[in-house]
Amino acid sequence: MRFLAKIANIVWKDLVAEFRTKEMISAMLIFSVLVIIVFAFAFDPVGETVRAVSPGIIWVAFTFSGILGLNRSFVNEKQNETLLGLMLAPVDRTAIFFGKVITNFILMVITEAISLPVFFVLFDFRMEGSLLQLLLVIFLGTLGFVSIGTFLAALSANVRTSEILLPIILFPVLVPVIIGAVESTATIFNQGAFEQIVGWVKLLAVYDVIFLVVPFILFDYVLEV
Amino acid sequence: MLQPSKSHQLLGWITFVLVLVALYMSFIYAPIERVMGYVQKIFYFHVASAWNAFFAFFIVFIASIIYLITRNMRWDTIAKVSAEIGVVFTTIVLVTGPIWGRAAWNTWWTWEPRLTTTLILWFIYLAYVLIRASGMETQKKATLAAVFGIIGFIDVPIVFFAIKWWGAKAHPLVFGESGGGIHPQMLHALIASVIAFTFLYFYMLQKGILIEQAEERLKKIKETLRAKSH
Numbered sequence: 001m002r003f004l005a006k007i008a009n010i011v012w013k014d015l016v017a018e019f020r021t022k023e024m025i026s027a028m029l030i031f032s033v034l035v036i037i038v039f040a041f042a043f044d045p046v047g048e049t050v051r052a053v054s055p056g057i058i059w060v061a062f063t064f065s066g067i068l069g070l071n072r073s074f075v076n077e078k079q080n081e082t083l084l085g086l087m088l089a090p091v092d093r094t095a096i097f098f099g100k101v102i103t104n105f106i107l108m109v110i111t112e113a114i115s116l117p118v119f120f121v122l123f124d125f126r127m128e129g130s131l132l133q134l135l136l137v138i139f140l141g142t143l144g145f146v147s148i149g150t151f152l153a154a155l156s157a158n159v160r161t162s163e164i165l166l167p168i169i170l171f172p173v174l175v176p177v178i179i180g181a182v183e184s185t186a187t188i189f190n191q192g193a194f195e196q197i198v199g200w201v202k203l204l205a206v207y208d209v210i211f212l213v214v215p216f217i218l219f220d221y222v223l224e225v
Numbered sequence: 226m227l228q229p230s231k232s233h234q235l236l237g238w239i240t241f242v243l244v245l246v247a248l249y250m251s252f253i254y255a256p257i258e259r260v261m262g263y264v265q266k267i268f269y270f271h272v273a274s275a276w277n278a279f280f281a282f283f284i285v286f287i288a289s290i291i292y293l294i295t296r297n298m299r300w301d302t303i304a305k306v307s308a309e310i311g312v313v314f315t316t317i318v319l320v321t322g323p324i325w326g327r328a329a330w331n332t333w334w335t336w337e338p339r340l341t342t343t344l345i346l347w348f349i350y351l352a353y354v355l356i357r358a359s360g361m362e363t364q365k366k367a368t369l370a371a372v373f374g375i376i377g378f379i380d381v382p383i384v385f386f387a388i389k390w391w392g393a394k395a396h397p398l399v400f401g402e403s404g405g406g407i408h409p410q411m412l413h414a415l416i417a418s419v420i421a422f423t424f425l426y427f428y429m430l431q432k433g434i435l436i437e438q439a440e441e442r443l444k445k446i447k448e449t450l451r452a453k454s455h
Contacts, residue, residue, distance in 0.1 A: 151376075155369050159359040168355060169373065172348035173380045176387035183391060199390060207383055214379060218372050221293060224365070 006091045010099025014073075015106065024069045025107055032065035032115040040122060050123050055185035058119060059178060062112055062138075063145060067167055069107050070149045073100055074157035083157075087223055097150065097219040101212075104146045112138060129188035133197065137188065140204035141181035147208060148173055151215035154222045180204045233431050240424040247273075247414070247421035255414035264328035267321050269415055273422035274317040275343070281311030281426060282350060282378060289374035292367060301367040304374055306433030308353050310426060315347045338389040345384050349377040 018024055039057045043049050077083040086096055116138075120127060127134075152170050156162040171178075184200040251269040258265035288304035291297075322340060323333040334340070356370050407415075 148376075152373075155356075155372060158361055158365060158369060159356075161359065165355060165359060169352035172345050172352055173376065175345050176380075176383045179387045179391045203383075203387060203390070210379065210383070214376060218293075218375065221368050221372050224368060 003092065003095060006095045007099045007102065010086075010091075010096060011102045011106075014099065014103040018103070018107065024072050025110060028065040028069050028107060028111045029114055031068055032061045032111050033118050035061040035064055036115065036119050036122060045123050050125060051189065054119070054123065054125060055182045055189060058116065058185060059141070059182050061115055061119070062108070062142070063171075063174070063178065065111055065115070066104075066108050066142075066145055066149065067170065069104055069111075070146075070153040070170075071163050071166055073104055073150065074154050075162055078157050083223075093220050093223050094216050096223070097154070097215060100154070101147055101150045104150050105142060108142050108146060112142065127189075129191045130194070133188050133194060134185065136201065137181060137184045137197070137204070140201065140208060141177055144177040144204055144208045144211060145174060147215065148177075148211040151211070151219065151222070154219070158222075176203060176207050180207070229431075229435060233428075233435070236424070236428050236431065240421070240428045243417075243421035243424050247418040250414040250417045255411045256408055258411075261329050264325060267325040268411075269418040270422075271318060271321040271325060272415060273418040274314045274321065276419050277422045277426050278311050278314040278318060278343075278346070280423070281307045281314060282346070282381070284430075285311065285350075285353070285374045286378035289371035292371045293375075298363075298367065301371065302434055302437045303430070304371060305357060306430055306437065308350055308357070308374070309433065310429050312347065312350050312354060314426075315343060315350065318343055319347060336388075338385060341388045342381070342385045345388070346381060349380065353377060 036057060039053070039060070043053050043057075074083065077086065087093070119125065149170055152173070153162075153166055156165040156169060159165050180200045180203045184197040184204075187196045187200075247269070251266055255266075255269075257263060284307040285304045288300045288307065292300035292304060322343075326335065327333050353370065353373055356373055357366065359366070361369070
């Protein structure tokens with residue numbers, strides 16, 4: 001219970017700092033809508049193409065804008081030299097990790113909650129599948145993205161060129177999440193039965209568990225001075 | 226003086242002979258494939274390179290874990306050299322694959338599970354090499370690279386299954402129950418080639434470690450010289 005309270009404190013601190021400047025969230029929001037608009041020009045937004053490419057557009061917009069937020073989550077701490085303060089705080093290092101994961105998760109969910117309706121409106125897309133299933137897939141996909149993303153962001157924050165390094169080291173590792181999320185989103189949009197996405201949902205869940213546990217073990221090494 | 230040890234030279238000669246044997250067995254001993262013809266000879270080196278690549282990345286994984294436990298820079302060097310060798314052999318797999326595929330199935334590339342997984346594997350370890358290439362102090366870099374070496378290796382099976390469910394089925398299954406089977410002499414050639422490549426891996430690993438040690442020495446000499454000139 002104490003552990004959870006410590007995590008909650010870190011999340012609270014991060015969210016307060018973020019919503020005073022709104023530096024990350026505004027950039028993520030604008031960027032995700034921009035990605036959608038760029039895709040509207042790249043593919044014909046009217047007609048049958050939309051249905052075929054929409055799951056891809058959505059997840060590219062989510063992950064690309066997510067990277068922006070991940071980049072800042074540890075680099076900001078480094079630049080303000082507050083990471084040392086965090087590390088000196090009487091908490092387990094893993095509490096810092098989970099705190100950051102939850103903060104990034106909340107920021108991404110806000111971005112998604114706004115950019116997804118924008119996508120539906122701009123592409124005149126009529127959602128026909130189950131909304132509940134879509135929310136489940138978005139939840140699992142975002143969690144997987146954020147857990148490994150936060151960990152690798154902490155890793156790359158040690159490098160001067162972390163903004164360049166992070167996408168290059170993150171996307172190859174992220175391939176299962178992208179495949180699973182896009183495939184199941186496509187099935188949901190095509191009104192497929194839940195049985196058709198069960199395999200993907202399991203894959204996403206397993207990925208989430210593995211990449212929440214492995215960083216849990218390895219996070220101490222990443223924050224070492 | 227940093228002279229290669231006797232055992233290293235011996236390993237070099239054994240590798241040399243084994244590679245010759247493998248070449249002989251692949252090109253002369255093994256029969257020519259009826260349908261594909263000479264192009265099928267790529268098979269022996271394609272499979273052996275793939276084996277070497279996976280083996281090299283497995284060594285990276287093991288060496289990374291041992292490094293994190295013992296903090297012995299030796300293991301860091303092994304992981305670094307092994308990753309570089311793995312990337313080289315993965316590149317060979319990715320180059321020979323399309324050449325063979327073009328001749329055998331009339332297509333350069335198919336988004337088939339093993340092929341695609343190898344491509345992602347290549348990107349994961351390129352990322353590893355990039356972490357190695359970034360400017361950080363040695364200890365820190367060793368730790369972070371080890372962490373990524375572990376993460377990357379754990380990710381590979383998940384990537385494989387994800388791509389397997391996603392992709393079509395185009396790769397011929399040569400071994401196993403549903404496979405087309407293989408001529409015994411071809412199998413001998415393949416085994417010889419895999420053994421030769423495994424020796425080649427260990428030879429390159431030793432060579433790489435020697436180069437790393439030489440670089441370390443050079444760095445120390447430079448530091449002493451700089452200290453003296455001031």
